[in-house]
Amino acid sequence: MNIQIKRIYDAVEPADGKRILIDRLWPRGISKEHAQLDDWAKTLTPSNALRKWYHVDTEQRWDEFQQRYTAELEEQEEDVQALKSLAQKEKVTLLTAAKNAGKSHADVLKRILERG
Template identity: 35%
Template sequence: MTRRTAVQLRAIRIRRAYDEPGADDGYRVLVDRYWPRGRRRESLKLDEWARELAPEPDLIKWFGHMPERWDEFRQRYLLWLDAPGQMKRMSELLESAGDKAITLVYGARDETQNQAVIFRDALQALQRAIE
């Protein structure tokens, strides 16, 4: 990967699976453990499904999108993403995207308290650390 300054870091965005893909989405990655209901593969225009980087089923079930559990969910998921295997997978995702912007696609209704928000933050931190 080429070395970039802080100003040149690629954009990492999030977009709901139920919104139409944007022309500037770049490398589109589904970051849900489960396929979004009612969405066809063709309509999502994905480059990758990073299912193994989504929260584990037990953590998803425990969180249940309950706002009072958000902070703990965030901590648990970040700790899990910090494991060496997950860091390697995130690095591979950055490599696969090349110089394109990355759009993380998710299916949750809540646009501010979902795993894609946490994953974006972790991916941005990794990108800053390695570039």
């Protein structure tokens, strides 16, 4: 599977493949034209309550956030499977505005998609 995570603010590249925004809120300062999205997967984003809870203390809440977000994604199994199927066929770039993609929902989603 060929999945990468990229900030929405990074330059668009032909090697990105399918560009999918995985943030619930539209990123500040980015026009829809500039984003060049193939999809906006709102159903695969953390709920507003979880997102707000996590941002209070991202360091201390990271482990529990991963568990809670994984549980939320289990309720979106059809959409997760559709994205996984797409990623098995072609390159997918998960786009987020998160400054630390390694400790964000993007990282959790990528790991879930890559599971066999």
